[in-house]
Amino acid sequence: MKNKLTDLQNHLFELMEKLSDDDLVEEALDSEIKRSQAFSGLAMIAVKNAELIAKLADVYGYPAVGELPLLPPSPDGVLAPPKKKLLRDDYE
Numbered sequence: 001m002k003n004k005l006t007d008l009q010n011h012l013f014e015l016m017e018k019l020s021d022d023d024l025v026e027e028a029l030d031s032e033i034k035r036s037q038a039f040s041g042l043a044m045i046a047v048k049n050a051e052l053i054a055k056l057a058d059v060y061g062y063p064a065v066g067e068l069p070l071l072p073p074s075p076d077g078v079l080a081p082p083k084k085k086l087l088r089d090d091y092e
Contacts, residue, residue: 005050008043015039 015036018024024032 005046008046011039012043 015032018032019029019036
């Protein structure tokens with residue numbers, strides 16, 4: 001597995017295809033369901049993380065293209081203030 005959201009999407013579709021296979025016996029289907037549930041939980045965490053990265057990039061005025069945004073340096077070593085006012089909705 002790679003580390004891009006498109007790869008995650010491809011894995012989710014593969015799991016859906018396996019679950020829709022009419023030839024799966026009950027034991028194999030149960031195994032696939034458990035695997036899919038575990039993967040789904042991890043996928044939700046990955047998506048939430050990507051949303052957080054995008055919000056941080058937006059707040060600090062940096063593009064988030066597949067990587068963590070670089071936060072702006074400050075002369076005193078403290079994180080520079082955001083380029084726009086943070087609202088409660090920005091991090092919920």
